[in-house]
Amino acid sequence: MDILEVKDLTVTIQGKPILKNLNFSLKEGASHILFGPNGSGKSTLIGALLGLPSYEIASGKIFFMGQDITSKSADERAKLGIVASFQNPPEIAGVKLGDLLKLFLGKTPEEDFSPEEQKLIEAFRLTSFLDRDINVGFSGGERKRSEILQLIFLKGKLLLLDEPDSGVDVESLKLIASQLQRYIEQTGSTALLITHKGDIMDYIKAKYGCILLNGAFHCFTDPVSMYRDIKNYGYEECVACRRRKTGGWNFEQRK
Amino acid sequence: MSKESELTKLPHEILKEAQQAGIEADEKARAATFFHLNQQTVQAKINEYFEGKIELLDTKTALKRYPELEQYMWKLVDRDKDEYTRKVAAGYSGGYFIRILPKAEITFPLQSCLMITERNLEQRVHNLIIAEENSNAHIITSCLQHSNVERAAHLGISEIYVKKGASLNFTMIHQWSENTFVRPRTGVEIGDHAAFVSNYVCMRPVRDMQMYPVAYCNGAEARVSFNSILYGQRNSQLDIGSKAVLNGKGSKAEMISRAIAREGAKMILRGLIEGNSPDCKGHLECRGLIMDDESFMQSIPELIARKKGVEITHEAAVGKISEKEVAYLMTRRLSRDQATSLIIRGFMDVSILGLPPALSREIKRIIEISTEAT
Ligand SMILES: Nc1ncnc2c1ncn2[C@@H]1O[C@H](COP(=O)(O)OP(=O)(O)OP(=O)(O)O)[C@@H](O)[C@H]1O
Numbered sequence: 001m002d003i004l005e006v007k008d009l010t011v012t013i014q015g016k017p018i019l020k021n022l023n024f025s026l027k028e029g030a031s032h033i034l035f036g037p038n039g040s041g042k043s044t045l046i047g048a049l050l051g052l053p054s055y056e057i058a059s060g061k062i063f064f065m066g067q068d069i070t071s072k073s074a075d076e077r078a079k080l081g082i083v084a085s086f087q088n089p090p091e092i093a094g095v096k097l098g099d100l101l102k103l104f105l106g107k108t109p110e111e112d113f114s115p116e117e118q119k120l121i122e123a124f125r126l127t128s129f130l131d132r133d134i135n136v137g138f139s140g141g142e143r144k145r146s147e148i149l150q151l152i153f154l155k156g157k158l159l160l161l162d163e164p165d166s167g168v169d170v171e172s173l174k175l176i177a178s179q180l181q182r183y184i185e186q187t188g189s190t191a192l193l194i195t196h197k198g199d200i201m202d203y204i205k206a207k208y209g210c211i212l213l214n215g216a217f218h219c220f221t222d223p224v225s226m227y228r229d230i231k232n233y234g235y236e237e238c239v240a241c242r243r244r245k246t247g248g249w250n251f252e253q254r255k
Numbered sequence: 256m257s258k259e260s261e262l263t264k265l266p267h268e269i270l271k272e273a274q275q276a277g278i279e280a281d282e283k284a285r286a287a288t289f290f291h292l293n294q295q296t297v298q299a300k301i302n303e304y305f306e307g308k309i310e311l312l313d314t315k316t317a318l319k320r321y322p323e324l325e326q327y328m329w330k331l332v333d334r335d336k337d338e339y340t341r342k343v344a345a346g347y348s349g350g351y352f353i354r355i356l357p358k359a360e361i362t363f364p365l366q367s368c369l370m371i372t373e374r375n376l377e378q379r380v381h382n383l384i385i386a387e388e389n390s391n392a393h394i395i396t397s398c399l400q401h402s403n404v405e406r407a408a409h410l411g412i413s414e415i416y417v418k419k420g421a422s423l424n425f426t427m428i429h430q431w432s433e434n435t436f437v438r439p440r441t442g443v444e445i446g447d448h449a450a451f452v453s454n455y456v457c458m459r460p461v462r463d464m465q466m467y468p469v470a471y472c473n474g475a476e477a478r479v480s481f482n483s484i485l486y487g488q489r490n491s492q493l494d495i496g497s498k499a500v501l502n503g504k505g506s507k508a509e510m511i512s513r514a515i516a517r518e519g520a521k522m523i524l525r526g527l528i529e530g531n532s533p534d535c536k537g538h539l540e541c542r543g544l545i546m547d548d549e550s551f552m553q554s555i556p557e558l559i560a561r562k563k564g565v566e567i568t569h570e571a572a573v574g575k576i577s578e579k580e581v582a583y584l585m586t587r588r589l590s591r592d593q594a595t596s597l598i599i600r601g602f603m604d605v606s607i608l609g610l611p612p613a614l615s616r617e618i619k620r621i622i623e624i625s626t627e628a629t
């Protein structure tokens with residue numbers, strides 16, 4: 001079954017089209033790795049799926065679990081289970097990471113974390129960050145750890161992960177990715193994970209690999225070999241060769 | 256002055272309002288308590304534990320007892336500065352005289368409350384604070400108008416002397432009402448290696464308030480910080496700033512302000528740092544959020560250098576709440592309103608003031624009480 005279906009989606013930023021007539025879908029319960037050159041519109045796509053106001057949906061529709069969510073606000077989509085880790089999350093002065101996590105769990109700032117929650121925070125090495133303002137002065141890798149921990153606490157159904165591995169050291173990568181994989185396995189949730197590197201696939205067991213290229217979304221099986229092909233032959237050739245050989249799904253229907 | 260607590264004799268509703276402005280009714284938690292109601296000092300009492308370390312009197316009583324204090328009066332504030340100073344010079348009802356004795360370490364805050372409960376009153380006070388050499392104290396002063404009083408005015412002169420090596424932390428909480436007209440006039444003199452920290456919190460509406468305390472860092476390495484958290488609402492007119500004059504070698508000034516304007520508030524945020532000596536340093540940081548089209552906000556930072564080696568900087572930003580921050584929190588299941596109020600609360604977070612933890616908790620508590628009450 002498809003958990004997400006995107007039909008003829010055109011996304012503009014300040015009136016300028018960034019994605020045009022995009023079509024694709026994501027399989028429920030599967031992890032999808034999304035590759036694509038810089039500037040191809042991957043983060044824009046995530047922004048549009050999240051319902052961020054700066055990404056205007058000029059035309060097309062988004063269906064989540066069969067429901068048309070195109071005109072729903074970001075918080076409504078989040079309540080349905082669409083959650084994301086940001087490539088560049090903003091700093092919010094005065095808002096403490098710990099208070100935010102408690103809010104996700106339905107706790108007041110006075111309530112304590114449960115022992116399991118504490119253990120998870122400790123595993124992410126974020127215990128000493130609970131009293132810090134969210135992302136303020138966090139290093140690149142610390143931001144990624146905090147983003148992924150927040151996602152796990154949010155208990156989403158569809159995880160949109162925008163480069164959770166960029167700027168992350170090898171140990172942290174192992175930590176972040178194996179925690180993510182554990183969460184995905186335990187909850188049966190779906191993931192769309194953007195990356196420019198292959199190492200994260202050592203931990204995240206992804207069935208599909210997708211490429212966003214020249215405004216079209218292509219998906220195939222075996223993202224590990226796709227990544228190797230992209231490295232050896234480039235994005236264009238990887239798509240072309242796979243379309244010839246194995247066929248794929250989610251081809252863009254250009255109008 | 257009576258040794259017995261007069262606070263408990265106050266009508267319950269008056270005490271309750273004072274508490275909302277941060278007055279602690281349990282005087283054991285305070286080094287001293289001063290209470291001036293309308294035109295009369297009703298309490299000036301020192302906690303026994305701090306006897307011999309603090310002097311606290313009504314200003315008029317103090318001047319009678321120590322005529323030599325006259326030399327401190329109208330020295331840091333010019334009595335001819337404007338019509339308000341002239342009015343107070345012509346006649347005032349009292350005020351507090353606080354002296355922290357040399358080397359005294361006052362571990363609990365001293366508290367003072369100036370309150371108006373009579374309609375059409377023009378309260379005029381003259382306060383004098385002397386932090387003697389190497390003393391260390393913090394004062395929390397709350398000024399408020401009873402919420403059912405229609406019109407009133409508060410004219411307050413404060414002259415503060417922080418002597419060599421002393422450290423004085425002065426927190427002022429204003430809780431006026433939509434009908435109060437307020438004109439404080441404050442001057443501070445800071446001696447060698449002495450430090451003065453002013454924290455100003457105004458979370459309630461006020462009709463018209465204008466203040467511009469001036470600190471003279473005359474001593475070598477004298478330091479001053481002015482921090483303010485201002486919440487302008489319901490047509491309040493606030494023209495608030497501070498000025499630091501860096502005369503001492505290596506003296507320093509820091510100004511931090513956070514302001515929110517909504518519901519037709521008009522706010523002008525000023526800051527002036529004047530570097531008159533070599534190696535002096537200053538930094539001014541002002542951030543304001545404007546929440547609707549009816550409100551107005553203007554930031555006026557001014558930096559003056561008169562000597563080589565002066566280093567004074569500023570950062571100022573006024574505008575709307577960051578849409579990126581709101582959207583981020585909305586993707587975390589917060590509604591637009593929840594996200595906005597979380598960001599605003601964070602924006603007004605007292606931890607930006609860099610206060611000692613106990614005082615920081617205290618002010619946080621006061622802000623919470625006073626915002627709940629509105
Ligand atoms: N606010 C904006 N104003 C104008 N153009 C924008 C804006 N945001 C994004 N773009 C443009 O949209 C295109 C897609 O950007 P996007 O961030 O989605 O790329 P990406 O695929 O995520 O790239 P990367 O791999 O570098 O993260 C880029 O050409 C970018 O310059």
Ligand SMILES: [Mg+2]
Pocket residue numbers: 042043044087162
């Ligand atoms: Mg991107």
